[in-house]
Amino acid sequence: MAYAIGSDGSVTLPSGYNAQLNTWSATISRTTSVVTGFGDTGHQRRASGVVDITGSAGGVPEYDDTATIPFPTAAGPPKVLDDAAGGSMTLQVADGCTLAFGAVFSSYAFSVTNDGDSTITFNFEMNDNDGPTVAWDETA
Amino acid sequence: MSNYLMQGFYSRLSADTGSSTNPVRTAVSDRIYAVEAPASSTLPLVVYSMESPDTERFFSGIVRSRALFTVSVFGKVEAGPDAIADIDRKVFDLLDQQAVTVTGHDRGYIRGVSRGTPIADGEYFRSDSTFELVATTTS
Numbered sequence: 001m002a003y004a005i006g007s008d009g010s011v012t013l014p015s016g017y018n019a020q021l022n023t024w025s026a027t028i029s030r031t032t033s034v035v036t037g038f039g040d041t042g043h044q045r046r047a048s049g050v051v052d053i054t055g056s057a058g059g060v061p062e063y064d065d066t067a068t069i070p071f072p073t074a075a076g077p078p079k080v081l082d083d084a085a086g087g088s089m090t091l092q093v094a095d096g097c098t099l100a101f102g103a104v105f106s107s108y109a110f111s112v113t114n115d116g117d118s119t120i121t122f123n124f125e126m127n128d129n130d131g132p133t134v135a136w137d138e139t140a
Numbered sequence: 141m142s143n144y145l146m147q148g149f150y151s152r153l154s155a156d157t158g159s160s161t162n163p164v165r166t167a168v169s170d171r172i173y174a175v176e177a178p179a180s181s182t183l184p185l186v187v188y189s190m191e192s193p194d195t196e197r198f199f200s201g202i203v204r205s206r207a208l209f210t211v212s213v214f215g216k217v218e219a220g221p222d223a224i225a226d227i228d229r230k231v232f233d234l235l236d237q238q239a240v241t242v243t244g245h246d247r248g249y250i251r252g253v254s255r256g257t258p259i260a261d262g263e264y265f266r267s268d269s270t271f272e273l274v275a276t277t278t279s
Contacts, residue, residue, distance in 0.1 A: 010199035
């Protein structure tokens with residue numbers, strides 16, 4: 001057994017999305033409903049069969065090379081965003097331990113500080129009718 | 141890796157900005173030393189030193205280093221604080237917001253963090269300025 005550390009992780013963004021990343025976070029969630037009835041003295045809940053993932057991946061924008069633009073754009077001109085389709089992405093916790101799913105991007109957060117850093121955060125939401133494909137290495 | 145940062149920083153401090161020299165080298169007659177000046181050195185002189193660089197890792201294995209450099213200008217008391225302040229200004233003008241070559245990195249970028257103020261320190265005046273050098277490995 002090995003305990004995962006942050007540098008075991010990685011993010012594979014969909015084709016057309018680019019940045020030098022060093023952090024990601026994701027929340028896998030289900031809607032739950034309270035089905036408590038008369039006479040119950042504690043809440044009963046049911047979890048939906050529909051799973052969702054939302055999260056973000058952050059790092060540093062790249063430039064001055066080929067294929068470094070953070071998100072897809074039309075060939076142009078004008079070079080407008082052409083990113084609505086999203087694509088397949090993979091979040092890795094460690095070698096062989098991944099979540100793979102289709103995603104769309106709800107927002108990109110840029111931050112540039114003159115005497116500090118330049119960062120970009122991709123905020124994604126799952127777009128996958130059967131949820132994420134989970135791999136987890138249990139061979140050790 | 142930190143060696144490369146030191147080399148990159150010194151390359152700018154000693155850069156030729158015209159006439160095979162630069163205003164700082166001219167002001168201190170090329171007396172620019174790393175970490176410590178030789179005993180009984182002639183004044184004025186410049187000493188620069190680096191603090192341990194912070195590193196930031198990316199998933200690709202690339203590492204961004206951020207090192208702080210202190211550049212100290214030493215001068216004779218009898219030359220007065222203005223003389224030291226003048227050299228300190230030349231140091232700032234030479235280093236602030238400058239891209240430098242750092243081996244194995246995309247580039248090094250130097251920017252001023254704090255400006256020095258002349259202070260009397262025994263038999264000499266001294267002024268310390270700090271600079272940050274940021275560089276990211278290319279692989």
